[in-house]
Amino acid sequence: MTKYFSDVIVEFLRQQDIDYVTFNPGASFRGVHDSLVHEDNAEIAPEIVMACHEEIAVAIAHGYHKASNRHMGVFVHANVGLLHASMAIFNAWCDRVPLFVLGGNGPLDAGKRRPWIDWIHTSQNIESVVKDYVKWCDQPTSQRATVESLYRGFKLMNTPMKAPVFVALDFDIQEQPLQDDVRLLPKTAAQATELPPLDALSADGLATRLRDSRLPVLITDFSGQDPRTVAPLTALAERLGLAVVDRGNRMNFPSTHELNLSGATAGLLEDADLVLALEVQDLAGALGSFLELDDHGKPANGAHVVTIGANDLLTSKWAADYQQFVPVDQAVAADALGSVNALRERADDASFATPEFTARRDERVKKISAAHLRARAEWAGQAAEAKGNEIINVAAAVDEIHRAVRDETWVLANTGSLTIDGWVKKLWPLERPQSYLGLNGGGGLGYGLGASVGAALAHKDDGQIVIDLQSDGDFLYTPSALWTLSAYEVPLLTIVMNNRLYLNSTQHAARIAGNRDRDIDRAHIATSFYDNPVDFVTLAQSYNIHALPRVEAIADVAPAVREAVEFIKANGRPALVEILME
Missing domain, CATH: 3.40.50.1220 (TPP-binding domain)
Structure with a gap:
């Protein structure tokens, strides 16, 4: 039976303990795709997590690694896929997360290209799209060179300071029969170089x-x-x-x-x-x-x-x-x-403490x-006072959400925005390693849902409740991440903190208007969703995700979150709660 070079790529992924690969499908890595689903590779092939956009795929791998310190492989389709993925790769670069990104390209041999499509989806130096915010990149042009690039990339991304790497996989090389002199190196060849401690x-x-x-x-x-x-x-x-x-x-x-x-x-x-x-x-x-x-x-x-x-x-x-x-x-x-x-x-040392x-x-x-005690008492007092507001305040909501989940073993996969994140750090007991995974790194919207899917996959079978405190603006960049969440029954609690604003942009608009002695009441124009609000409950239901009725009163926050948690625990499936806030 003929063995193809793409089968060796799958063997490499298994050798390096990669359990999942994530991608939006594309013809430029069809050779690898075939090897991943080929019946004879069923025992070694990582599980596929399909995404509806490359930005989501990269974010899934980003969140998965932060939650588990394990890697997903990410495949992106030629230049168009890499362009889609570029924002999420930048987030991972700024967040110092090692991602193993493999992209299709070519055929580089122009004589082997199909008319039109292979020409527009082939790039010279394809890695130039991301070369300034990946740690290392390569475009190998033979089977042996590709094997070497896989090991070098895996090694370098895990060597401090950690960061993403990108290797382009030539379309034609993937589909070639395996050459007799091409084989994998020992697993340890990809072992990271370590930094020493203080001398x-x-x-x-x-x-x-x-x-x-x-x-x-x-x-x-x-x-x-x-x-x-x-x-x-x-x-x-x-x-x-x-x-x-x-x-x-x-x-x-x-x-x-x-x-x-x-x-x-x-x-x-x-x-x-x-x-x-x-x-x-x-x-x-x-x-x-x-x-x-x-x-x-x-x-x-x-x-x-x-x-x-x-x-x-x-x-x-x-x-x-x-x-x-x-x-x-x-x-x-x-x-x-x-x-x-x-x-x-x-x-x-016994002699140290004089x-x-x-x-x-x-x-x-x-x-x-x-x-420390004064600060935490002040923050708790501010949250308690905010619970008297007519419209739900972010501090009050963050406090009530914690009240609902405090008896669970939870993981905060995403906190959505600087405002939400700030109150989480003031009000939640962040005490267990990896119970809080941080923000997106690069300030690029579209991270939250995908990263939370990845984090929840990492904890799918351990009983921990993975929570995404999801800002509405970030949500609307990558809503199709809900498809992956639903299709793979990922037990994630998504809480949409919906203020119907790009709040940071609204605040900047108000600041500029105030500095110029102009009408700050116009700051919401083109920074808000007031005139055409989004129904996140219906949106989630359209993807077959269990969604509770929208919460509009602070007294209903904790009961709704508890109900969602119980659904996840009973069914092992995702749930969504939308909170309308100021």
Whole structure:
């Protein structure tokens, strides 16, 4: 029986433990598609998750990886599919998520192209569409070169700093019979290169500096990408009495911990004299949230700043997601988990805790704890007060949703917008690693539904309730993700937070009008859905998704969410709740 090169691509996916592939079908990877569904490959082929748009497919793989630290393969159709996928790939780049994106192309040999369609769907340097926001890309032109590209791409995307890669699969090469001298490499050939932890001398010096500091502050942002980091990081903060500012691109540090001052007014932290930034992307923004900065982004009070992580190892020449340059006192490229453990080892040494340090730490912890409790009490009070509003307020809704699910083991796959996300971090107990997966990374709308489908697939059989707090504007970019959600019976709770606005754009419009002394009541024009509102309940039902009647009163939020949760638990299928809000 003839074996084709596309069969080897499927074998590679299985070798690298890829259980799912996701795509919107296209002829440019028809060879691989045939190999995925071929009866003789049934035992090895990953399960297919079909999407109705490439942007959704990439987002599904994005959310799946954030929820599980496992990979989906993503296939995109030629140049048109890659163009559709490009926004979602950019989100993953900014979010530092490794995605394995494979695209059809060609045939590059012009003599083998069909009239018209093969010509318009073939591109020279097809990877140029995304080359500035993928970590690596290639367009191999032979079977042997393609095998090498698959291994190199898989290895590089998982090597810190992690990010997407793209490999173009030539149409003709996929469909060729397998050459006798072409075979897979060992699985370990794709093993990522690892960063070392802090060396002993650096760990000793930094631990001593943290011990002797008057008010040391730990900032973390992406360290929770590795969920194993959360517990030792928490223990290190406790041992040293560090005030913690979690920038929240992942669940890095328990939000309810007494040392967590994320989102609190600067107050106490204005006197910080040492800042340790662990895997922080926007350092200027992080420092500026509690310290006055000079023109160069350095703390005006002279606080010593140390960074640990791999952020400087990944920059784009096109996108400025690397953020403002900050001249720090010490920058170390090192593995976050290993470095935290190295610091803990020094801090746990019996000779480390001098009486003066212990007294200073304990007094500092009392002040930090008091500030933490004041902040959370203030936020809870604001949410409680908002429940008296005539129209449902976002803080009130977020609080009531949590009240409905607090006895479940839940995972927040998406929080929809900065406004919703901010209140989630203030009101929900984000305590378990990977219980909160963060926002979209690149600020590109269309992420929420697809990413939540991926996250829910990752938890499909473990009984956890995966929740998508879905903003209405983002929803309308990729509503056909509901088809995938329904077709594969993915047990996702989608809660549409419907304010009938692109709120951020409305706020900007009002700000400009106010600055110009113009009518701010016109800010909703072309930023709202007031004149033609969307019925999300009917939309969901059209995709055969169980949807409850729209909620318009705060008292009905928790009962509706509980009913949806019970439906998911009883049926293993998705459910949707729409909340009409201000």
